[in-house]
Amino acid sequence: MSEWQDLQKVLTKAIELIKDLRKEFWTNVYVAGEEGTFNQELEKALRLADFIEIGELMARDALNRNESCGGHFRVEYQTEDGETKRDDEHY
Numbered sequence: 001m002s003e004w005q006d007l008q009k010v011l012t013k014a015i016e017l018i019k020d021l022r023k024e025f026w027t028n029v030y031v032a033g034e035e036g037t038f039n040q041e042l043e044k045a046l047r048l049a050d051f052i053e054i055g056e057l058m059a060r061d062a063l064n065r066n067e068s069c070g071g072h073f074r075v076e077y078q079t080e081d082g083e084t085k086r087d088d089e090h091y
Contacts, residue, residue: 011063018056025052 025048033039067077067085077085 008063011059014059015056015063018052018059022049022052022056025049 029045031039031042031045033041065074067074079085
C-alpha cells in the first residue's frame with residue numbers, strides 16, 4: 001500500500017473523529033458565568049469550537065489536495081530538486 005493510501009485512511013479516520021468530538025463538545029459543553037457580564041469562559045468555549053472546525057477543514061483540505069502547498073507537502077508532487085510542483089490552474 002502506498003504512503004498516500006495510508007494517509008487517505010488516516011485523514012478519513014481523523015475527519016470522523018473530529019465529527020464525533022464536535023458532537024460530544026456541543027452535547028456536553030458547560031460554560032460557567034453570569035448572564036449580562038463579559039464571560040471569558042464563553043469566549044474560550046467558542047474559541048475551542050472554532051479550533052474543532054479549523055481542524056476538520058485542514059484535514060479535508062489535505063485529503064482533497066493533489067499537490068504540495070503550504071503545510072501540505074506531498075513527496076510525489078516535487079521536482080528532482082525537492083521543490084514543490086504547483087497546479088495553479090486547478091486552484
